[in-house]
Amino acid sequence: MTADLTILYEHPAWFVPLFAALDRRGVRFDAQHLSDHRFDPGDPVPPAPVVLSRVAMSSFLREGEHGIFYAEALFAHWAARGARVINGAGVIAVDRSKARQLSLIAGLGLGIPRTRVVHRAADLAAAAAEIGFPLVVKANIGGSGAGIVRYASADELTASVAARTAPESVDRVLLVQEYVPARAGIVTRIETLAGKFLYAIDIESPADAFDLCPADACEIGRGTGAITIIRADPAPELIDAAERIARAAGLDLGGIEVMIDARDGVAKFYDINALSNFVARPLDILGWDPHEQLVDYLEAAIAASRS
Secondary structure, three states, X not given: OOOOEEEEEOOOOOOHHHHHHHHHHOOOEEEEEOOOOOOOOOOOOOOOOEEEXXXXXXXXXXXXXXXXXXXXXXXXXXXXXXXXXEOOHHHHHHHOOHHHHHHHHHHOOOOOOOEEEEOOHHHHHHHHHHHOOOEXXXXXXXXXXXXXXXXXXXXXXXXXXXXXXXXXOOOOOEEEEEOOOEEEEEEEEEXXXXXXXXXXXXXXXXXXXXXXXXXXXXXXXXXXXOOXXXXXXXXXXXXXXXXXXXXXXXXXXXXXXEEEXXXXXXXXXXXXXXXXXXXXXXXXHOOOOHHHHHHHHHHHHHHHHHO
């Protein structure tokens, strides 16, 4: 092994700031692109003592032959051969299933939107009758707002199913979920590192705009002004809840998304995202760059691998 750190990534632009931060600090790393990757399950030597997953669940949007399930098998192999895999196979298993995320969150006694999980489009109407309208249908594996559609009525949903325009998920699992009106139209994303609060941002978007990715590359693709992002100071109980979720999910780093239900003021947690691109223009929004803390964490992991 010549590198101290291997990074497996998929998106061609999202991790330029991370790579630059590692270069500035002199970390010996090898960035491996997921799309053209292959591995030998008989190889006893991982590529580096520390591996960082930067695998996006939205990769299926960019490549039909996506590597989500491949990466899960690869990380399990590298971990079994002695590598410290950050956000490894177990985390991917949670990250790629909104149903598992909601079960985990509810199991901690925290609020979630009322939800039913199905695996056939034919069952959407029956599930919707238990939830009530308006509601959203979500793909179990999503990302960047993909696979989420709001329906205002049973007729609208029935017509969509008949026309085969309802969302689909690459794993065939769908969620029928109440449409939660977020207080002031704001979703809060609480970022964690090593199970502890790192920072938080409030994201405000137009109604029914579900792409809330806050990173530079997302802003470029979506256009500036599509969402509004400001630094947030969540209540201590929300920070505590996010840290509990991160630890229960085994997240080494990742974001927890929550909204305050405008109807009753109850916090509804609804997403665990293991792919933290970090916020665009961090110096302007936060006053500091969280990539430096991530590199500190990676350097500590590398040092621990040598002991």
